[in-house]
Amino acid sequence: MSFLELKSLTKNFGGLCAVDGFSLDIAKGSVNALVGPNGCGKSTLFNLITGTIRPDSGEVLFAGVNITGRPPHEIARLGIGRKFQVPAIFDELTVRENLIVASRKQNDRTAQADILAQIHLEDQADTLAGELAHGQKQWLEIGLLLAQAPALILLDEPTAGMTAPETRATAELIHRINRDRGLTVLVIEHDMGFIEHLACPVHVMSKGKILKSGNFSEIRNDADVKALYFGTAEETVDA
Numbered sequence: 001m002s003f004l005e006l007k008s009l010t011k012n013f014g015g016l017c018a019v020d021g022f023s024l025d026i027a028k029g030s031v032n033a034l035v036g037p038n039g040c041g042k043s044t045l046f047n048l049i050t051g052t053i054r055p056d057s058g059e060v061l062f063a064g065v066n067i068t069g070r071p072p073h074e075i076a077r078l079g080i081g082r083k084f085q086v087p088a089i090f091d092e093l094t095v096r097e098n099l100i101v102a103s104r105k106q107n108d109r110t111a112q113a114d115i116l117a118q119i120h121l122e123d124q125a126d127t128l129a130g131e132l133a134h135g136q137k138q139w140l141e142i143g144l145l146l147a148q149a150p151a152l153i154l155l156d157e158p159t160a161g162m163t164a165p166e167t168r169a170t171a172e173l174i175h176r177i178n179r180d181r182g183l184t185v186l187v188i189e190h191d192m193g194f195i196e197h198l199a200c201p202v203h204v205m206s207k208g209k210i211l212k213s214g215n216f217s218e219i220r221n222d223a224d225v226k227a228l229y230f231g232t233a234e235e236t237v238d239a
């Protein structure tokens with residue numbers, strides 16, 4: 001059954017069509033990746049899902065409920081969490097305090113301990129968030145999302161600026177929270193190595209709509225996708 005249903009979403013900014021009749025069905029409990037060149041409309045699509053901006057036309061259905069045009073706080077309360085590229089954490093609080101502040105149930109220490117284990121920051125619980133390594137800050141922000149008990153999370157370039165081991169660990173983290181919490185995940189990414197580790201359905205966006213959907217190797221070897229990135233079908237997508 002479709003958990004998130006995007007139906008012919010369209011958003012224009014003046015004369016620019018950023019999202020152009022975009023449709024996609026995301027199944028409950030699945031992980032999906034959205035890739036595409038700079039400016040193809042990925043972040044605008046996330047803004048349409050989370051209510052930051054309203055579509056000119058089209059609909060967003062979440063768990064069967066039409067949430068199109070609802071305000072962001074209402075959509076968040078319904079269970080959609082979003083992580084932006086730059087981590088929004090409290091640097092001057094410890095990792096544990098960050099989680100407590102973000103938690104729906106602030107006294108539920110068991111839930112917070114579970115999250116600490118899942119984001120691999122058990123040993124840093126009493127470290128100031130500002131002192132964490134870059135990758136750990138990104139994981140803490142995913143932890144802050146988990147503390148709000150969402151059913152769907154949208155991650156915008158979660159591995160930006162990460163080392164290769166951090167990137168691999170992030171793919172494992174996403175698998176873990178998907179498996180252990182039954183969370184549905186939609187990820188925007190540029191890093192094809194990360195997408196390969198995720199081993200999930202990949203949707204390629206171009207000029208506001210889906211160009212191709214498939215598994216990693218189908219996308220990597222697709223002539224239209226190669227042409228989109230390189231203007232030629234001769235090379236391999238590994239940017």
Ligand SMILES: Nc1ncnc2c1ncn2[C@@H]1O[C@H](COP(=O)(O)OP(=O)(O)OP(=O)(O)O)[C@@H](O)[C@H]1O
Nearest residue numbers: 013016017018036037038039040041042043044045
């Ligand atoms: N608020 C806005 N006002 C005007 N134009 C906008 C606005 N937001 C986005 N755009 C334009 O819409 C197009 C799509 O932008 P968007 O940020 O969604 O792309 P993207 O695929 O997320 O890009 P990137 O990978 O670089 O983050 C771009 O041409 C962008 O300049």
